[in-house]
Amino acid sequence: xxxxCPKCHAxxxxxxxxxxxxxxxxxxxxxxxxxxxxxxxxxxxxxxxGPAVPPPPAAPQYPAGxxxxxxxxxxxxxxxxxxxxxxxxxxxxxxxxxxx
Amino acid sequence: MTTTDVLPALRATVRGAAHPxxxxxxxxxxxxxxxxxxxxxxxxxxxxxxxxxxxxxAHLALRLTVATAHPDLLLAPLRPGPSALxxxxxxxxxxxxxxxxxxxxxxxxxEAATLLAxxxxxxxxxxLPPMRGxxxxxxxVARLSRTAPDHPAASxxxxxxxxxxxxxxxxxxxxxxxxxxxxxLHLGQxxxxxxxxxxxxxxxxxxxxxxxxxxxxxxxxxxxxxGLLPPDVWARFLAAYQRADGPAVPADADxxxxxxxxxxxxTVQTAALAIAKSxxxxxxxxxxxxxxxDACDRMSAVPPELASDFPK
Numbered sequence: 001x002x003x004x005c006p007k008c009h010a011x012x013x014x015x016x017x018x019x020x021x022x023x024x025x026x027x028x029x030x031x032x033x034x035x036x037x038x039x040x041x042x043x044x045x046x047x048x049x050g051p052a053v054p055p056p057p058a059a060p061q062y063p064a065g066x067x068x069x070x071x072x073x074x075x076x077x078x079x080x081x082x083x084x085x086x087x088x089x090x091x092x093x094x095x096x097x098x099x100x
Numbered sequence: 101m102t103t104t105d106v107l108p109a110l111r112a113t114v115r116g117a118a119h120p121x122x123x124x125x126x127x128x129x130x131x132x133x134x135x136x137x138x139x140x141x142x143x144x145x146x147x148x149x150x151x152x153x154x155x156x157x158a159h160l161a162l163r164l165t166v167a168t169a170h171p172d173l174l175l176a177p178l179r180p181g182p183s184a185l186x187x188x189x190x191x192x193x194x195x196x197x198x199x200x201x202x203x204x205x206x207x208x209x210x211e212a213a214t215l216l217a218x219x220x221x222x223x224x225x226x227x228l229p230p231m232r233g234x235x236x237x238x239x240x241v242a243r244l245s246r247t248a249p250d251h252p253a254a255s256x257x258x259x260x261x262x263x264x265x266x267x268x269x270x271x272x273x274x275x276x277x278x279x280x281x282x283x284x285l286h287l288g289q290x291x292x293x294x295x296x297x298x299x300x301x302x303x304x305x306x307x308x309x310x311x312x313x314x315x316x317x318x319x320x321x322x323x324x325x326x327g328l329l330p331p332d333v334w335a336r337f338l339a340a341y342q343r344a345d346g347p348a349v350p351a352d353a354d355x356x357x358x359x360x361x362x363x364x365x366x367t368v369q370t371a372a373l374a375i376a377k378s379x380x381x382x383x384x385x386x387x388x389x390x391x392x393x394d395a396c397d398r399m400s401a402v403p404p405e406l407a408s409d410f411p412k
Contacts, residue, residue, distance in 0.1 A: 015354040016405060069354045071363065071405075073398040075327025075391065092388035093328050096370065097204050098288040100137075100236065 005030060015069050106150045106188050107131070107139055113185055114141045114148035117178070117192050138306070145195045145295075146178065150188040151306060157182060159229045160189055163305040166225060166280070173219050175293055175301040196291025196301060207287050209320075209333055210340035211300040215290075216282065217346030219302070220313045224280040231283035231311035233318075233362070234270035237369040241269075244372035248379040256397035257371045260364065263400055267312075268365040274311040279347065283307030285316045313348035317341060317355075318362030322370065325363055326395045328388060360405040371396050 003012040003023050010027025020040045023032040033041075111129050119125055129143040139150040151160060160182050167174040178192040199207050241261050248254055266272035282289065284307040292298045317338070324334035342351050349355035374389035385393065 013353060016357040069356050071325050071356050071360050072402040073364070073395055074325035075395065092386045093323075094201055094204050096323070096328070096388060096392075097207070098199070098201055098286060100284055100286065100288075 003032065006032075106186050107134065107141070109186050110139060110141050110148055110150050110190065111143070113190060114143040114146055114192075117148060118144040118146035142195055147193040147195050149191050149193065150185065151182070151191065153188060155189050155306070156229075157189055160191070160306070162225060162228050163308045164191065166228065166308060167305050169225070170219070170222055171301075173215050173222070173302060174305065175291060175303045193303070194293055195295055196293035196298070196303065197295045198291050199287045201287075204287065205333075208290060208300045209337040212285065212287075212290055212302075213317075213337045213340035213346070214344040215300065215302050216285065216313075216316045216348075217341045217344030219282060220279050220316070220347050221345070222280050224278070224310045228280070229309045230274060230278075231281040231309035231315065232307035233281070233283050233311065233315040234268055234274065234365065236284065236307060237268070237365045238270035240369040240372040240376075243376045247376050251375050251379060253371070253375050253385065253393045256400065257368055257375065257393060260396035260399040261368045261372075263404060264365055264368070265361060265404065268361050276312060278310035279313040281309060281311050281313055282316050283309055283311070286319055312362060313346070314355075314358045315362040315366075317346075317348055318359055318366045321355075321359045321363040322367040322392075322395075326367060326391045328391055357405045364399055364404060367392055367395050367399070 004010070005012050005025035005027060007030055008025060008028045010025050012023040012025050012032060015022045015024055020037050021034070022037070024030070025032075114129060115125075116122070118127070125144070127144045129141055131140070132142050132147065133140040137152045141148050164177050164181060168176050168180055175193060175196055178194060182189040182191050184190070241258070244251075244254055244257060261269065267274045282302055282304075284304060285302075289302055289304050290300050291303050293301050320329060320334060320337050323329035324331065338349070338355060342349065345351075349358050371389070371392045374385055374392060378385045378389065
């Protein structure tokens with residue numbers, strides 16, 4: 001049972017940010033917070049003294065159905081950063097992909 | 101018994117297994133792996149593995165029965181049970197073509213995810229021991245504490261480890277439903293059999309067992325979270341798992357409440373081994389290893405997500 005976005009009517013997906021449930025629209029990426037959740041997030045943020053609560057993913061890069069959320073401890077920019085792509089020219093990561 | 105002691109005997113054994121008629125042959129044999137946790141030799145179409153010296157024979161035998169029972173998912177052994185050689189347990193396998201390390205972009209991410217989704221739906225035989233993922237993470241951290249406790253990167257890694265729940269550190273039973281898991285998924289654990297043209301199969305049953313299924317998705321998840329695996333590759337892997345009705349993550353909601361703890365543990369494991377290996381080799385950690393250590397450093401600021409289950 002999913003909420004529908006009040007603005008664009010696309011389905012909203014639930015993300016868990018450190019125990020706070022956030023609904024985000026899969027279409028326009030708008031965010032819905034229940035009563036008290038904004039305060040809960042603000043409280044958590046100040047408690048851990050840093051940018052511990054990143055926003056949910058910024059823009060859909062793939063057709064609906066994908067979930068591009070990332071954990072709060074992930075690398076900046078929503079879980080990936082330039083230059084470290086796992087493909088060619090990165091022998092360090094290539095090695096890591098194949099070892100325990 | 102060390103790995104070097106067992107290698108000549110293993111070479112002779114795999115030749116014998118490949119050519120039961122003892123006909124002389126000109127096939128070269130090749131050492132596919134020689135590590136403390138196993139030595140693997142190939143001769144023609146046959147591969148022999150000498151398992152780690154501390155391998156439990158009963159556990160290995162049970163794990164082999166799983167591979168034999170599910171040949172559509174796991175490479176099936178050539179012989180149903182392990183043999184003994186120079187005090188080590190030996191298993192025999194058909195040769196399969198591994199993923200090409202030079203072209204990880206072409207790696208079979210969807211196939212790997214689909215195989216895992218199906219494995220997670222199969223019945224584990226009675227008595228199958230726990231999946232060894234958390235135990236391996238604990239072993240990596242112990243190696244770091246033993247060999248490089250004063251390395252500048254050791255303290256954030258050990259701090260991140262201490263924030264994990266006891267089950268993820270191998271200090272308590274795993275929670276939730278006990279699912280049949282591979283236990284050590286990475287791209288070295290997939291081969292095509294028959295070689296070159298056959299379908300992909302999972303190999304290496306040493307860590308296979310029952311436990312938290314999300315652990316099998318957590319290494320790609322950790323690579324993605326550390327900024328190493330491109331988001332589109334992670335998305336393909338995850339979507340394929342969900343399409344195949346894999347039970348580890350919800351089909352249509354954020355998977356991170358379930359993936360968070362295992363992905364943290366595997367990030368810590370990777371960082372701990374990277375530091376230990378860099379110290380042993382007398383080199384600095386590289387950029388990729390640095391990205392994994394940085395992720396450990398960020399973890400202590402954000403406690404693990406508590407949700408370890410989801411409504412099915």
